[in-house]
Amino acid sequence: ASTDWAHVAADLAPIACDTGERETRRKSRDYYWFSPLLKAEIDDWRADLIATPADLAELETLVAYCVAHRLPITVRGAGTGNYGQCMPRHGGVVVDLTRLDRVLSIGEGTFRAQGGIRMYDLEQELNRTGQELRFFPSTWRSATLGGFIAGGTTGCGAIGHGTLHTPGNVLALKILTAGDTPTLIELTGAEAQAAVHAYGTNGIIVEAELALAPLGRWHDRIYALPDLGAAMDLADRIGRDRTLAKKQLAVVDAAVIPLVRPLAETVPAGSALVLAMIGEDSLASADAAANELGGSVAFARAPGEKTGLVPAIYEMCWNHTTLHAIGRDKSISYLQCGFPADYRPVVLAVAAELGDEMPMHLEFATIDGELVCFGIPLLRFTSAERLAQIHAILRSHGCQVFNPHTYVLENGGMQVADPQQLAFRRTSDPHGLFNPGKMPGWDVPDAA
Ligand code: FAD
Structure with a gap:
């Protein structure tokens, strides 16, 4: 039987509920449109009701009601996810959690x-x-x-x-x-x-x-290097030096610069860049390493200093690089991958093979004491078939692909449902009401 959502809203009072067209559309979206495939596939997913509990007690009442009536529940924070994560595959209730903010x-x-x-x-x-x-x-x-x-x-x-x-x-x-x-x-x-x-x-x-x-005193730095190899060498030196304090470390190749407006207006065209946040006491050694590798400081900003055009370094890194690029060129999308431990030759081989189709963007992390290189390259998207070929090329070079063009949790990274997450779900969500359709390993016994 179809649900009378106005009736649900009345039942849930005084919990704030909205069944209006505008709000249900606005709160049923995230940044899924970074992917042309998701844009085509999930654009019309829509909640029937947006609930905004004022506190934990209201949230508990809401969830109990949804369980009793077998209504799908999809939680929303700010809706900045990239894979339609907070978009309700089967409609139902989207819970805006932003009032639980203490x-x-x-x-x-x-x-x-x-x-x-x-x-x-x-x-x-x-x-x-x-x-x-x-x-x-x-x-x-x-x-x-x-x-x-x-x-x-x-x-x-x-x-x-x-x-x-x-x-x-x-x-x-x-x-x-x-x-x-x-x-x-x-x-x-x-x-x-x-x-x-x-x-x-x-x-x-x-x-x-x-x-x-x-709390650190982090300085923004953009280093311009002659080419991608030299930029990786600098990132590697900074990344592995345990005495050098750093908060952010990324590399973008020269082809990315014209696509990111604040970079295009700030740094020399044709360079590969290291985008970094460096601790105050480590600036001298990071700058010296850049000089030794034939590079220079293209942009510097002290903590708290205002510099008109250039946003915080991290707002040109991670998926903000992609956001800037899509803003300039609507045909751009992106990929996500993990490079092998010996990443330098692999990055160069992939960059050579895919050229301008895939302007290179790398992000660095330290995991278990090791420097790890992730790729979030831009992609000049043409078709799903070509995307699959590119994923195959990345895999043939030993990369792990984290596909950002799917809303299915299992398809993003591991390809199978995480056993720990699945086991927990069997007890925490026996009716399959939480964000149904995203984890097909445990799919919708009762919902929808
Ligand atoms: P939402 O998009 O609202 O939700 C994300 C998922 O979590 C959904 O499945 C939702 O159902 C679920 N959820 C939300 N709240 C809860 C809760 N309280 N309990 C259970 N489930 C919940 N991600 C990164 O990790 N690193 C980055 O640097 C990064 N950069 C980004 C840059 C851009 C330009 C964009 C568009 C995205 C980026 N993202 C990044 C993805 C996303 O912004 C972040 O992961 C962000 O932290 C998601 O928070 P949110 O509140 O917007 O979550």
């Missing part, structure tokens, strides 16, 4: 906050205690903590601290389940990974406890 505690080296808090607001409170987030997505001005944990991976700070999967970063998550009696469950240590990057398919992150870093 910092609960800040200790020495850790904090606990509610899942709907904006990461940038959180950082301001942390900074007042002389501490900072270990890493954050480049979208942190709007992105929420819970949305990052459930939908993201890492970002600015990866070069110091790895990813959300690196042990010691995510310390605990409090999860609201959708069992017959919705329950709050605390997952600690490695257990918490069950809900990390699970797209909200196995529970709602209502609180998160993460590890912190001491």
